[in-house]
Amino acid sequence: MKKLLEIKNLSAGYDGNVVIEDVNLQVYSGDFIGVIGPNGGGKTTLIKTILGLIKPMSGEMTLNISKTNIGYLPQVNQIDKRFPISVIDVVRSGKANSALFSSFHRNRKEKEKAESLLAEMGISAIRNKAIGELSGGQMQRVFLCRALMNDPQLLVLDEPSTYVDNNFEGELYLKLKELNEQMAIILISHDVGTISFFVKTIACVNRHLHHHPSNIISEEQLASYDCPLQIITHGNIPHTVLKLHDEHEHHEHNH
Amino acid sequence: MNIITELFSYDFFLNAFLASLLAAISCGIVGTYIVSRRIVFISGGITHASFGGIGMGYYLGINPLLGAGIFSILSGMGIQLFSSKGKVREDSSIAIWWSLGMAIGIIFVYLTPGYAPNLMSYLFGSILTVSTGEIWLMLALSLVIVLFFTLFYRTILYISFDEDFAKTSDLPVNLFNYLLMILISLTIVLNIRVVGIILILSLLTIPQATANVLTREFGRMMFYSVGFAFLASFIGLLISYFADIPSGATIIFTQVILFGLVKLIKMISLTAK
Numbered sequence: 072m073k074k075l076l077e078i079k080n081l082s083a084g085y086d087g088n089v090v091i092e093d094v095n096l097q098v099y100s101g102d103f104i105g106v107i108g109p110n111g112g113g114k115t116t117l118i119k120t121i122l123g124l125i126k127p128m129s130g131e132m133t134l135n136i137s138k139t140n141i142g143y144l145p146q147v148n149q150i151d152k153r154f155p156i157s158v159i160d161v162v163r164s165g166k167a168n169s170a171l172f173s174s175f176h177r178n179r180k181e182k183e184k185a186e187s188l189l190a191e192m193g194i195s196a197i198r199n200k201a202i203g204e205l206s207g208g209q210m211q212r213v214f215l216c217r218a219l220m221n222d223p224q225l226l227v228l229d230e231p232s233t234y235v236d237n238n239f240e241g242e243l244y245l246k247l248k249e250l251n252e253q254m255a256i257i258l259i260s261h262d263v264g265t266i267s268f269f270v271k272t273i274a275c276v277n278r279h280l281h282h283h284p285s286n287i288i289s290e291e292q293l294a295s296y297d298c299p300l301q302i303i304t305h306g307n308i309p310h311t312v313l314k315l316h317d318e319h320e321h322h323e324h325n326h
Numbered sequence: 327m328n329i330i331t332e333l334f335s336y337d338f339f340l341n342a343f344l345a346s347l348l349a350a351i352s353c354g355i356v357g358t359y360i361v362s363r364r365i366v367f368i369s370g371g372i373t374h375a376s377f378g379g380i381g382m383g384y385y386l387g388i389n390p391l392l393g394a395g396i397f398s399i400l401s402g403m404g405i406q407l408f409s410s411k412g413k414v415r416e417d418s419s420i421a422i423w424w425s426l427g428m429a430i431g432i433i434f435v436y437l438t439p440g441y442a443p444n445l446m447s448y449l450f451g452s453i454l455t456v457s458t459g460e461i462w463l464m465l466a467l468s469l470v471i472v473l474f475f476t477l478f479y480r481t482i483l484y485i486s487f488d489e490d491f492a493k494t495s496d497l498p499v500n501l502f503n504y505l506l507m508i509l510i511s512l513t514i515v516l517n518i519r520v521v522g523i524i525l526i527l528s529l530l531t532i533p534q535a536t537a538n539v540l541t542r543e544f545g546r547m548m549f550y551s552v553g554f555a556f557l558a559s560f561i562g563l564l565i566s567y568f569a570d571i572p573s574g575a576t577i578i579f580t581q582v583i584l585f586g587l588v589k590l591i592k593m594i595s596l597t598a599k
Contacts, residue, residue, distance in 0.1 A: 086413070122494045143494050155362055155542045156487050164484040167495035201542030217491075 072099040074135055075225050075255055076121065081130035083120045089128065090116040094280040100224065102255040103247075105270035105286070107263045112277040114259045115146070118227050121257070142223030142254075144214045146230050152203045158213050159185055159198045165220025181220075188216040192246075207234030211243065219250075226256045232265075244269045333567070338454055342573070345456040346559035348464040349520045349529060352471050354552030356513040357530035358537070359475075359506060362544060363486045368405055370527050371420035373514050375401035375427025377448075377523055381434030384442050391460075391515060394448075397427055398511035406507065451522030451574030453563060460519055467516050471509060475548070482506070483544050520559075521574040529555060532581040536588050558584045 076098040084090035091113035098104065106114050119125045120132065122143055142165070162185040189195045192212045197205065205213065211231050218226060228247075232240045247256055248269055260266045267273060267286045275281045333339045360369050379397030383390030401423040408419035435442050447455060475482060485492040485502050493499050517526055537550030561584075562577030569576070 119490075122490075124490055124493055138494065139496055141494065143491060145488070145490060149490070150488060151364070154487050155358075155538065155544045155547050156483065157543050160483065160544070161487070163480070164487065164491065165495075167480070167484045167492055167497050203542065221495075 072101055074099055075102075076135065077133045078121075079131050079133075081120065081132060082128045083116055083125050084113075084128060085116075085125070090278070091120075091276065091280065092278055094130070094276075096274065096280060096282060098225065098255055098257065100255050101251070102257075103251045103269070103271040104255075104257045104282070105263075105266040105273045106257060106259045106276055107261070107266070107273060108276035110261070114276050115229055117276055117280070118143075118229060118257065118259060121227065136224050139221055140224045142218035142221060142226040144211075144218045144226075144228040144231055147207070147210060147214070147234055150202070150210075150214075152210075154202060156202050157198070158194075158200050158202065158205070159189070161202055161213055162188060162216040162220060165217035184220060185216070188219055189213075192216055208236055208239035211235055211239070215243075215246075224254055226250065226254050228256070229259045230261065231258070232260060232262055240265070330564070337458075339567070341456050341458060341461055342453045342563055343560065344461050345453050345464060345520050346563055346577070347556055348461070348468045349517045350533075350552050350556035350559055351468040352464070352513045353517055353526075353529040354533055354555045355471050355475050355548050356510055357534045357555075358544065358548045358551050359482065359486060360510065360530050361534040361538070362547070365510075366527065366531055367417065367420055368402070369510055369514065369530055371405055371424040372398045372402045372511055373518075373523055373526050374424045376511075376515055376518070377432075378427035378430035378434075380445075380448050380523075381431030381438075384438045384445075385434040390444075390448060391518065394518060395512065395515045397430075398515050399508055401427055402507040402511045403504070406503070447522070448518055449522050449524055450572060451518070451520050451525060451577075453520050453559075453573045453577070454567075456519050460516070464516050467512055471513070474505075474509065478502070479545065486544075521577055525574050525578050528578045528581055529559075532578070532585055533558065536581075536585040539585075539588050539592050554584060554588075555581070 074097060076096070078094055078096040081094045082089050082092045083094075090111075094117065096117075106117065108114050116125065120127055122141060123138055159182075163181055166181050166184070186195070186198070189198055192215065194209060194212050194216075197209060197213075202210070202213070211234075215228075215231070218228070226247075231243060235243070244265070247258065250256065256270075258266060258270060270286050273283045273286055275283065334343065360366055376394040376398035378401075379393030379395065380390040381393075382397070383393030386393070404423050405416070405419050408414045408422070409416040412419070414422070435445065444452070444455075446452075481497055481502060484495070485497060485499050489499055513530075514526055517529060520526075521529055533551040533553075533555035534547065536554045537547045540550055541547050558581040559577050562580035563573060565571075565580065566573040566576035
């Protein structure tokens with residue numbers, strides 16, 4: 072197993088405010104880490120640091136793969152849905168590092184790659200639609216295609232199951248499980264119950280990070296780690312029920 | 327038709343025609359970028375700040391457009407700097423530069439001894455008095471813009487759509503943000519003579535809104551915007567000439583009418599389906 076990423080004693084945040092503190096994490100090829108934690112606990116800050124979008128305040132991060140070998144699926148609400156761009160162009164932007172001075176040959180290969188990814192996700196028919204015309208599930212599929220354009224060794228997904236129907240949610244997790252055979256995955260979710268069934272390990276982020284060696288966490292463990300969580304249960308999807316999170320504590324953890 | 331061919335035999339009219347064509351090219355393309363990226367307000371700030379340079383130009387006896395160019399580029403950078411480093415809210419930062427530029431302009435125009443010639447033409451535009459020298463400058467700018475947006479089409483598109491994602495792809499995001507800011511500033515300054523400071527925002531937004539009715543694809547939106555901007559500018563120019571009313575305002579009015587028509591036709595065709 073190859074070590075892709077190592078984070079040591081890392082602190083990061085915005086405008087001088089520390090959001091995550093003294094974080095240690097190692098990511099190996101083949102990993103499937105589910106990142107859970109309360110809103111404002113620092114889940115997104117963590118992955119933005121990994122992606123190089125935020126500079127660490129202290130500590131260090133060693134990336135053993137190139138930055139462009141990380142596939143990224145941002146939160147859907149970070150995207151301007153009225154932007155005039157077609158689905159195929161969104162997917163192609165996943166290989167943006169070759170966009171500067173692109174040859175015709177490279178252009179064609181890039182387009183073919185995008186087409187084949189769209190076909191794989193079963194959304195070839197919407198290739199020329201504008202991004203704003205899509206449903207939530209279609210949009211997440213498009214962004215997943217974009218994240219896969221560069222054949223990443225590490226796939227980072229920030230809440231890919233928001234605004235999607237339960238059907239697609241199950242489909243998405245199965246797809247991720249399949250992708251995990253070729254790449255490591257870090258998956259942020261508020262939906263602890265569902266993801267704990269699919270991921271291999273769980274990282275609980277609430278200012279500090281606790282990486283649990285398995286995908287099962289007991290209530291006692293959670294309590295001792297001070298990681299309040301909400302319970303979400305789905306009828307047909309297998310789930311683990313975690314500790315009920317209390318309103319007062321939640322409020323405190325909003326930064 | 328005779329009367330129109332006759333019009334083209336006048337130098338001033340030919341210049342006005344060329345100015346409307348070149349304005350359509352630069353504003354159509356740059357405006358699509360501005361509208362797509364939702365930086366219309368920043369562009370408004372830059373436009374008005376450039377008035378400071380015009381006032382300064384009068385006072386120092388240099389070409390007011392040169393002063394306007396310097397002021398607009400500085401204010402564009404200033405807005406970015408204030409909001410990114412100075413922790414001022416972006417819209418407040420825009421308003422500060424917007425009004426500061428206007429204030430400096432007013433003070434210097436007041437201090438300039440005697441009469442400030444053509445002041446109104448900078449504020450409200452005067453396409454019929456555009457000089458041949460200015461046409462050459464506009465031509466050069468249009469060529470630079472067409473070349474830049476053709477060469478870096480995908481880079482610009484990707485950065486505009488999702489800046490964070492573009493950063494993770496190692497695209498030179500900051501460099502492009504600054505280059506595009508400079509192009510916006512230059513576009514604004516060189517088109518001031520066509521419709522004026524007060525009205526220029528319309529050339530950067532109305533044709534794009536019209537184009538957006540018909541397409542939701544960045545590249546096509548640029549083409550359509552150039553087309554609509556040119557069509558409305560030329561019709562507006564003719565109307566203003568024959569009706570003897572101010573050209574800048576007439577051009578804007580035509581833009582809005584054209585937008586309304588296209589929107590109406592689209593709505594009718596949608597209900598007919």
